[in-house]
Amino acid sequence: MFFNIETLIYTYLFICISLLVFNLLYIFRSKGRERRQKRNADAWVKRIEWQMQRIAQGENIEQEHLKLAEKKLVKTEALFSFGAALDALEEKSPGQTDAYMYSIQGGIQVLASRYAKKDSMDRAYFAFLISRHCPGSTEEFKPVMEILISFLDDSTVYCKENVLKALYSLGNVQAVENALQVFNDRGWFHHQKLLSDGLLTFRGDLEKLAERLWSHHREWNDRIMLSVIQFITGFSENYKEIFLPFLEQETAGREIRLAIMRYYRRHTYEPARPLLISLLLDEKGEDNAKIVAASVLSQYPGEDTAAALKKALQYYNWYVRYNAASSLAAQRIPARELLDVLEGKDRYAKEILEYMLEDAKAGEYE
Incomplete structure (x- = not known):
């Protein structure tokens, strides 16, 4: 089958022009989206600042504001703008949004239950938002923690990591323990470095967390326990006696023994020398x-x-x-x-x- 040379040239030109038009439309649309998100973020800044003023004066969050948040933030694009607003306020004065986030915890729970039905990327961003903007460990946030743990099922590594970051930020020992129990039961792989470094960012009591996680050393798989040992190595000297028998036990996993040996490099213990x-x-x-x-x-x-x-x-x-x-x-x-x-x-x-x-x-x- 033969084509006229002019037909080929015109076809090529048409394709080039089509690509150019597509790129221009994409650029204009992206610029428009950025401007729209900026306007929406600025609007959220004003709304949040007004509510923070009310909180500072000892008043409650307006119910209209809470209903608006529950209605609008169910859309991920709106949640981006909300997150940008919180980032802007935190940049001005770190920690000033804590009281606000605590006051809207009921709305956050409603949104969490709705995002649990969305796809992995949407859940990942919601968890990321919580990891960056939360008031720390409070009893009121326990339902949110349980929903976040449910995000782990049918999710990507990115989503799993953001869920863990959110739980570390919330600072609840039980929630982190429950999440790692899910990882163990499902046999999921999560990079040891991500897990151990993440555990060190836990905003609660690190010693209590270490004690709770180490209590599973006979139940959890070696991959998770390696991360736990590396986490303990990063901050605690309280495991010198506890770890020592594992250097003598040949039944302990090879990588476990190596990790415990490295523990004694950072935390010297004379009985470990021989x-x-x-x-x-x-x-x-x-x-x-x-x-x-x-x-x-x-x-x-x-x-x-x-x-x-x-x-x-x-x-x-x-x-x-x-x-x-x-x-x-x-x-x-x-x-x-x-x-x-x-x-x-x-x-x-x-x-x-x-x-x-x-x-x-x-x-x-x-």
């Missing part, structure tokens, strides 16, 4: 355990530690040797005490230790 040395020198032990032990022992200076690290310099695994040399250098051991390595016959041990000592020395002058 166990760490044993893990480093265990001929039948796994390389990953030796790698971590060699790193953690940098925080446990002493003759027995130095002897173990020197021996580890001769191990076949490069990462074990690297961490052992790094730990020896970090402990500022006098050079005369390292002569057995520096003047020894093991070239690899000598070279990596020399490199680490020079690197540590250079770091002192930076």
Whole structure:
């Protein structure tokens, strides 16, 4: 089948013009949407400021305002404008919207139940709004927390993360525990770093949260418990004795034991030293355990530690040797005490230790 060259040219020009028109229409529509959202956000700022004045004077929120919010904010675009208004007010004076959000908690509950029926992206934004603008842990928000947990079903990773952020922001231990129980029961994957870092932003009592979450260490899967251990590592010294038996138990999961070993790097505990040395020198032990032990022992200076690290310099695994040399250098051991390595016959041990000592020395002058 053959086409006239002029027909092809005109067809090409038509396609180009169509794309140009489409792009122009899209730009104009986007600009119009932005202006409309700006107007709506400004209108919400005025409404919210008026209600905050009433609250400051000891008066209640107007019922008309509450009804308006319940009616309009069921649309996600309107919720964007409402969120922008809250952001603008918070930028002027952080924390000033807390009393307002507390006063409209009944309306928030109504909206939460309606957004529970929407798709994942709409639920994600509603949860995001709560995570940014909430008055903290209050009994009145418990129904909202329960609805937020229901958002987790049939949702994206983005929605799940925003729900968790909202629960952290609300600061209720039971709500976070219930959410993670759902993750465990459903077998959902959630990145350990997202989970552990998020738990550290919890606005309630971190120690109580840690205690409640750790109580599930025999029930929850290792992925979740790894995040819990990393979370505990980030702030608490109260688990030194509790974690220690897990270094001795070979029945504990490999990643769990490694995470607990790293806990003892940040929170030093003398009774952990012999166990760490044993893990480093265990001929039948796994390389990953030796790698971590060699790193953690940098925080446990002493003759027995130095002897173990020197021996580890001769191990076949490069990462074990690297961490052992790094730990020896970090402990500022006098050079005369390292002569057995520096003047020894093991070239690899000598070279990596020399490199680490020079690197540590250079770091002192930076």
